[in-house]
Amino acid sequence: MSFIGKTGPDLKSLAPVAWLICLLLFNGMEAFAQDGDGNVPPAVEQDSDAAIEPSDSPQPVAAAGGIPDSEEAITQGRQLFNGNCKVCHAINEVVVGPALAGIHERRPVEWIHAFVKNSQKVIQSGDTYAVNLFNQYNKTQMPPFNFSDEEINSILAYIKNETDNPVQANSPAEAVDGNQQGGSGGGSGISSDYLAIIVAALLVVLLLVLVVLILVVAVLNKYLGQRADLDPADKEIVQGGVKVSDIVKSRPFIAFVIFLFVSILAKTVLDSLFLVGIQQGYQPEQPIAFSHKLHAGQYQINCNYCHTGVYKAKSANIPSVNICMNCHNTIKTESPEIQKLYSAVENNKPIEWVRIHNLPDLAYFNHSQHVNVGGVECQTCHGQIQEMEVVYQHAELTMGWCINCHRETEINAEGNEYYDKLVKLHNANTGEPFRVKDIGGLECSKCHY
Ligand code: HEC
Ligand code: HEC
Ligand code: HEC
Ligand code: HEC
Ligand code: HEC
Ligand code: HEC
Secondary structure, eight states, X not given: OHHHHHHHHHHHTHHHHHHHHHHHHHHHHHHHHHHHHHOOOSOOOOOTTTTTSOOOOOOOOOOGGGOOOOHHHHHHHHHHIIIIITTTBOSSSBSSSOOOTTHHHHSOHHHHHHHHHOHHHHHHTTOHHXXXXXXXXXXXXXXXXXXXXXXXHHHHHHHHHHHHOTTSSOSHHHHHHHHHHHHHTTOHHHHHHHHHHHHHHHHHHHHHHHHHHHHHHHHHHHHHHHOSOOOHHHHHHHHHOOOXXXXXXXXXXXXXXXXXXXXHHHHHHHHHHHTTTOOTTOOOOOSSOOOHIIIIIISOOOHHHHSTTTTTSSOOOOXXXXXXXXXXXXXXXXXXXHHHHHHHHHTTOOOOOOOOOOOOTTBXXXXXXXXXXXXXXXXXXXXXXXXXXXXXXXXXXXXXXXXXHHHHOBOOOTTOGGGHHHHHHHHHHOSSOOBGGXXXXXXHHHHBO
């Protein structure tokens, strides 16, 4: 009976094949999972210039009391509020300063203008309301803000809108919640959880299939074993069954295992050789438990409030203690971590932050060129800093990394006369977009002194 002759060997080779499939599946899933994790959604807009360079968009003419009520003004106000006031004020709750709900009804608009621009001046002028408030808040100084009347009005528009429509997130708890949702982008958490479940379910299904197959084979064997009309060769196969030990001892299997072992070894060695000198993931412990997640994420302080050079210089700069003290002379003064700031000020000693990103001296990198001119987001190179409790190095910082981005990134040369001729020449020669490599982004001397 020839059909047994055909199925026999098939069954024998079933085990290694199943093994291979499992392996491939597992590997594939792993790669898939990495993709799910690595696939961070595009960087969250950090309202990057709301605090420092408020937009000078035209304000529609004032409604009641000079406070505009257009969407545009409210949006601008929200940005200014989040970037400058939120650390100390909420709409309905006392944070460091009073709740601001209904402030436009509580105080005249001119008074608010004066107070926001320089609260100390108003207090020193002897204004009773201001002096009382100042005393009530334990003489906490509100810092002066260099805002125009229009900008302050837009903040008031935002506060008024939040006061009138309390449905929108206006308690600090809700606001914080919203923030974190926006911040994390819901990227990794959910998908990797789902992936784990899917992988587990697939494994269970595979196991079940395997068990059923084994049962089927057993039943078939038994049935065939009872038949008398088999020729001797078929009989031998039926009685022999599929022995695991035979498979394990078989040459192809041994060769396969050796091949697998050697390739994994080779890959590990090569990978680690390529990583020499690369500090990706470097996350040193810092002298003070400063959290970007709290400051840049939850409180949305602009990156360039602290990293003052980032838009206009080569280096981004690490903030000095003075910048911390703008807020921490009043915020969390009792915390031992904040006490470290005070002793640094008293002893006139800088805080010794451990540097994380560090190119070798032979390479030249300029922040303002990338962030300001090129419009590249911080997160593209540094990862989701606003979600990091402790900063780590997100990118490889290798020459290949710089070059790859220069090969791929298009630049917008419109309205930039400096590039006009170059763009024309480029467009005449190819139909490809104008990229960094076309302005010399691959020339050795641009990056090497
Ligand atoms: C460092 C903390 C801090 C920041 C930042 C801050 N404030 Fe204040 N603010 C206070 C404190 C504290 C008071 C209470 C008065 C005092 O102690 O001077 C106050 C009072 C006020 C008042 C008067 C409130 C009332 O009930 O009469 C207004 C209006 C105000 N702040 C608006 C703002 C605006 C607008 C911003 C952002 C542009 C801002 N504040 C940023 C701390 C702050
Ligand atoms: C309140 C001040 C403050 C704000 C706001 C802030 N940072 Fe920082 N940043 C620091 C301090 C202090 C350090 C040094 C300590 C550390 O590494 O955590 C630092 C370190 C860093 C580093 C690592 C520097 C190194 O040593 O290589 C990067 C990158 C960085 N910040 C990016 C950002 C980005 C992007 C933002 C905005 C999303 C931001 N920072 C907002 C204060 C701030
Ligand atoms: C614009 C205001 C602002 C600036 C500038 C600022 N912080 Fe903060 N910081 C805060 C606020 C708000 C909190 C949260 C306070 C709370 O949890 O009640 C905080 C919390 C902290 C904490 C946690 C304290 C604790 O024990 O919970 C540390 C540490 C800290 N900041 C360090 C720094 C350092 C270092 C700098 C300077 C590089 C800095 N901060 C600059 C507003 C600021
Ligand atoms: C095109 C990639 C890129 C972008 C975009 C970028 N950085 Fe950097 N950043 C780097 C590199 C590379 C270094 C290391 C520089 C060195 O060692 O000279 C660095 C270093 C830093 C440092 C520490 C040392 C220093 O230069 O003072 C800080 C802080 C920093 N970046 C903050 C920021 C902030 C904030 C932004 C966004 C406003 C930003 N970076 C955008 C690539 C980038
Ligand atoms: C995320 C993409 C990205 C990465 C990563 C990146 N760059 Fe750039 N780079 C740009 C863009 C975009 C410009 C063009 C800015 C402009 O319009 O002038 C640029 C321009 C430059 C220029 C000026 C080129 C010229 O001809 O004017 C230099 C130099 C440079 N980058 C160095 C570096 C170095 C060094 C690194 C790695 C440490 C690096 N870049 C990493 C995007 C990137
Ligand atoms: C876009 C910027 C950029 C350009 C263009 C560039 N390099 Fe580099 N190069 C780098 C950076 C950044 C490093 C440091 C990488 C590291 O530390 O791993 C580097 C490292 C090197 C090194 C290794 C030095 C060492 O100590 O390992 C050599 C050699 C080198 N570059 C040569 C060149 C030559 C030759 C060219 C022109 C064909 C060139 N580079 C163009 C950015 C650039």
